[in-house]
Amino acid sequence: MTIAFIGAGNMAGSLIRGLQTSGTPADKIIAADPAQVQLDALARLGIQTTTDNAVAVDAADIVVLAIKPQITGNVLKQLPPLQQHQLVISIVAGIDMRSLQDWLPNKQPIVRCMPNTPALLGAGITGLFANASVNGPQRHKAQDILNGVGSSVWVSEESQLDAVTAVSGSGPAYYFLLMESMVASALALGLDAETSRKLVVETARGAALMACEPNADPATLRRNVTSPGGTTEAALNVMQEQGLPTTVDNALQAAKDRAETLALEFGSEA
Ligand SMILES: NC(=O)c1ccc[n+]([C@@H]2O[C@H](COP(=O)([O-])OP(=O)(O)OC[C@H]3O[C@@H](n4cnc5c(N)ncnc54)[C@H](OP(=O)(O)O)[C@@H]3O)[C@@H](O)[C@H]2O)c1
Incomplete structure (x- = not known):
């Protein structure tokens, strides 16, 4: 293969x-790739490289x-016509x-x-959608390839890829914004920059690891660490009262709407 x-x-x-x-x-x-410098970097992995896309697809x-x-x-449009057995996997956003x-x-x-971007560190999550011409072994192969940079989920309708x-x-940027805000607050609470960064980033890592445990549920985890009358409850009450769940909901809807618009920008009907 x-x-x-x-x-x-x-x-x-x-x-x-x-x-x-x-x-x-x-x-x-x-x-x-037309850029030899990009190819040189990958050639060091021992793979074959070419500046000609047609050569690459020929025996693939x-x-x-x-x-x-x-x-x-x-x-x-410039590729030679592909054969029917050749599976195309596109990671191109918005096409x-x-x-x-x-x-x-x-x-x-x-x-x-x-x-998503954590794929660059082998910690990505990918949504996949297959057209009707893809057979079972091809589905497995596509998923194997994407699982090499993390994990994956199939969606049954293409519109769900906009939700993905x-x-x-x-999604990574939402967590980065939360971390950024927490670092700023930590500084305002009197901690130094390095301590603030370390506390925030390691807390994010720890929370993510807990949420990744088998059968872990974010709502249960949150309840488990929220003692009545305690500090966590005081903070979460402010987040709820000031509408964090609604903000998140509106933000994700805006991202989905934008994904739908972008698909029109560079697509075949643009
Ligand atoms: N990076 C992510 O986290 C991420 C996440 C989700 C989806 N994606 C999608 O994945 C795709 C690739 O992203 P990337 O981050 O790997 O981008 P990238 O680093 O810019 O890679 C794209 C490569 O394509 C080369 N290229 C340009 N013209 C070409 C041509 N005619 N034939 C063959 N190759 C050509 C580019 O060369 P030059 O640099 O010389 O132009 C560049 O080396 C994008 O569509 C992106 O939307 C990326």
Whole structure:
């Protein structure tokens, strides 16, 4: 099974390292990118590289699109026609299935994915959606590839990928904002910058680890650490009274709406 990457940037590099960690031989991976400097970085992993996208896809069983949205249409239109057995996996944000299908041969098997930035550290979560041409083994292979940079979930309708974008795609930034706000508050409470940063970041790590335990439920975890009349309750009461759940709800809805709009911007009907 040969896997070709179109685009040899950050995400391609992480996916390739994930594949190698799970045992894919280097000679079964090829990456294409017009930038030789990007290819040189990946060539050090022992994989094949080329500046010609057509060469990369020629003998590939799987073609991974890891390029920017704004060039995706042109790149796909310039590829030689793919064979029906070649699975296309797109991690391109905001390019919908209809556009991919318009730019690729009829009935091409395509899996559209929405990973998130922690994938660069092997700690991502990816939403996947397959079109009707994707068979069972291809679904497994696509999921294996994305699981190399974290974990994954399938969605049954493409519109749910916009919800995935709003929750996990943009999600790391929500936690960063909360951490940023907590660091600022820690400083205001009289702690120094390094102590504040360490307390906030390690608290986030600890809370995330607790929430990742099997069967852990955030609401139960929150109740368990909230003693009646205690300090945590005092803080959570302020967050509730000042509408944090509503703010989060409105924010995720705005992200989903924006994902829908962006899909129109660089798609085949733009
Ligand atoms: N990074 C993330 O956390 C993340 C998360 C979710 C989704 N995504 C999506 O994943 C995709 C890749 O993201 P990335 O962060 O890996 O971007 P990136 O580092 O910019 O990688 C894209 C690569 O494509 C190359 N490229 C440009 N024109 C090309 C062409 N005609 N043929 C082949 N390759 C070409 C670029 O080269 P130049 O630099 O020379 O232009 C660059 O090396 C994007 O669509 C992004 O939306 C990324």
